Amino acid sequence: MKIAIVKLSALGDIVHAMVALQFIRAHFPGIQIDWIVEERFAELLRHNPDIDNILTVNLKALKTDKAGIFQQFKEIRSYAGNHYDWVIDAQGLIKSALTAKLLGERIAGFDADSIREKAASWFYDVKVACAYDANTIDRNALVLCKPLGIEVSSEQILAKKPFLFFSDEDSQIYDFLVKDRLNIVLVIGSTWDSRNYPAAKFVKIAEALQQNCLVVWGSEQEKAAAEWMAAQSDLIKVMPKLDLNSLKALIAKADLVIGNDTGPTHIAWGLNRPSITIFGPTPVSRVYQTDINKVVKSASVVNPYKLNKQDDSIKDIDEQVIIGLAKSLLAL
Numbered sequence: 282m283k284i285a286i287v288k289l290s291a292l293g294d295i296v297h298a299m300v301a302l303q304f305i306r307a308h309f310p311g312i313q314i315d316w317i318v319e320e321r322f323a324e325l326l327r328h329n330p331d332i333d334n335i336l337t338v339n340l341k342a343l344k345t346d347k348a349g350i351f352q353q354f355k356e357i358r359s360y361a362g363n364h365y366d367w368v369i370d371a372q373g374l375i376k377s378a379l380t381a382k383l384l385g386e387r388i389a390g391f392d393a394d395s396i397r398e399k400a401a402s403w404f405y406d407v408k409v410a411c412a413y414d415a416n417t418i419d420r421n422a423l424v425l426c427k428p429l430g431i432e433v434s435s436e437q438i439l440a441k442k443p444f445l446f447f448s449d450e451d452s453q454i455y456d457f458l459v460k461d462r463l464n465i466v467l468v469i470g471s472t473w474d475s476r477n478y479p480a481a482k483f484v485k486i487a488e489a490l491q492q493n494c495l496v497v498w499g500s501e502q503e504k505a506a507a508e509w510m511a512a513q514s515d516l517i518k519v520m521p522k523l524d525l526n527s528l529k530a531l532i533a534k535a536d537l538v539i540g541n542d543t544g545p546t547h548i549a550w551g552l553n554r555p556s557i558t559i560f561g562p563t564p565v566s567r568v569y570q571t572d573i574n575k576v577v578k579s580a581s582v583v584n585p586y587k588l589n590k591q592d593d594s595i596k597d598i599d600e601q602v603i604i605g606l607a608k609s610l611l612a613l
Contacts, residue, residue, distance in 0.1 A: 284311040284367040285360070286425060287338065289374075290319045291472075292525075292544025293567070297418045298334070298371050299444050301425040301433065302331035308431045308592060315363065317380060326526035328446035336360050340376055356390065358381045368407065371424050374610065378404040386552045389428035395420075414585040417567045439571060443533075445551040450530035456536055457518055463492040463611055466532055467509070467517075467547075468534045468540025470503035475593050476541050478559045480506045482600040484513045486539065489604045490613065495520050495535075497528060497545055537610055541595075550574050555610045556605055561595025562588055575606050 284305075288298045295318065305314065313333045314325045316326055318374045320337040327335065338353055361384050370377050373396030381388045385407045392408035393399040402408055458464050467483055487494040487510075494517045496507040507519040523531065532538055532548050538556040540546035542563045549556035550613040555573040564583045565576045579594035607613075 282309060282311075282367070283315070283363060284369060284429070285317060285336075285363070285365045285367045285381075285384050285386075286369050286371060287317045287377050287384070288371045288421075289317065289377055289380070290322055290372075292322060292325060293547040294372075294417070294421075296445070296544065296547045297567070298358065298425065299329070299419060299551065300422040300438060301422045302329065302433060302436065302442055303442055303444055304422070304426060304433045306318040306331045308429070310423040313363075313372065315365070315424070317357075317361075317384065322525070325445070327526065328448050329444060330443070330446070332536075338380065340380070354383070360384055360418060367428060369425055369428055370401070371421055373401050375401050376400075379598055385593070389424070391406045391424055392421075409590065414564070416569070418569055424437065432556065438569060441553075443551065443553045445529050445533075445548060447526050447529040447533065449522075449526070451523065451527040453521055454523070454531045454534070456528055457493075457495050457520060458531075459493045463490075463606075464534065464536045465492050465494045465611075466539060466540070466542075466545075467494055467496045467510075468543060468545045469496055469498055469506055471541040471543035473562070473590050475562050475590055476543065476595065478541055478561075478598065479596050480510050481513075482596075482598075482603075483539075484510050484517065485600045486604055486607065487514050489600075490607055490611070492536075492611070493515065494518070495531070497523060500558035537607060539607060557606050557610070559595060559598065559603065561598075563591065572590045573610060575610065577602055577606065 288467050300362040315334040317336045323337050365385040368381045368383040370390035373391045378401035388405045389407040390405040393402040394408045407428050411420050427569050434613045497520050498504045498507045511517045511519050533552050538549035546558050558576045564585045581594035
């Protein structure tokens with residue numbers, strides 16, 4: 282059997298979907314699993330033994346380069362030459378549904394009541410029902426496994442094997458890791474400012490824990506915030522710009538990851554590393570809480586069907602709550 286999974290973006294969403302791979306592979310050891318993804322996220326999938334081929338697209342570039350649509354169409358159609366038995370759209374957007382339709386004839390995805398862009402479901406032959414506000418990880422496991430006749434329980438997901446892998450990472454990361462203190466990765470950025478915990482409070486957390494705190498960043502604005510944090514505390518170091526392969530390697534070596542509701546923080550869950558995810562305007566149903574993966578949520582009430590980007594309540598979370606959780610996870 283050959284299947285193609287369409288999950289184009291974003292970083293955290295791809296991590297949450299990847300957990301299904303080990304269950305599919307266990308049920309069908311000889312299956313061919315290909316994954317269609319936006320080029321900038323391909324490295325996240327790299328080195329996973331349960332993925333046979335990573336097939337990239339660059340649909341995001343079409344926003345500024347409309348002429349590129351013909352090249353993208355040609356490239357996607359060339360992937361259809363693999364003759365997939367199933368194409369499963371785990372994204373639930375019109376662009377991902379169109380991509381899936383170009384890849385094969387037997388398409389599965391969420392039904393119209395389970396996704397934001399309801400018209401996407403028109404392209405599916407098999408439609409999976411799952412409440413839009415259900416746990417994101419459960420939703421991904423269901424849409425990827427149910428069309429194949431596989432049932433995955435919450436208990437199986439909780440007992441998952443790590444599923445992110447790296448090789449030939451940037452050796453610089455090991456210059457920042459220390460042996461005389463615990464290594465904590467701080468993830469300070471995200472796609473919206475209202476999802477970002479204040480840099481000053483991250484500094485207070487670092488000072489309270491007295492461990493080696495490494496800040497990762499993805500934009501010049503985040504880098505500037507990281508440098509300000511390092512200037513406030515000798516315990517904080519700014520990491521160099523890391524590709525996804527080296528970011529996975531760093532998080533795999535971390536004793537704890539503390540960060541906003543964003544991709545790098547979710548990588549810790551995929552690697553079975555301890556983490557604290559800080560939530561403001563987004564729902565905690567995006568993650569699994571475990572013995573080592575904890576969440577802290579602001580007091581605001583979140584409507585998962587319509588997120589409020591002006592909800593700045595994350596800034597009101599008392600850093601002492603995070604410090605207490607971190608000490609517990611680190612056994613300090």
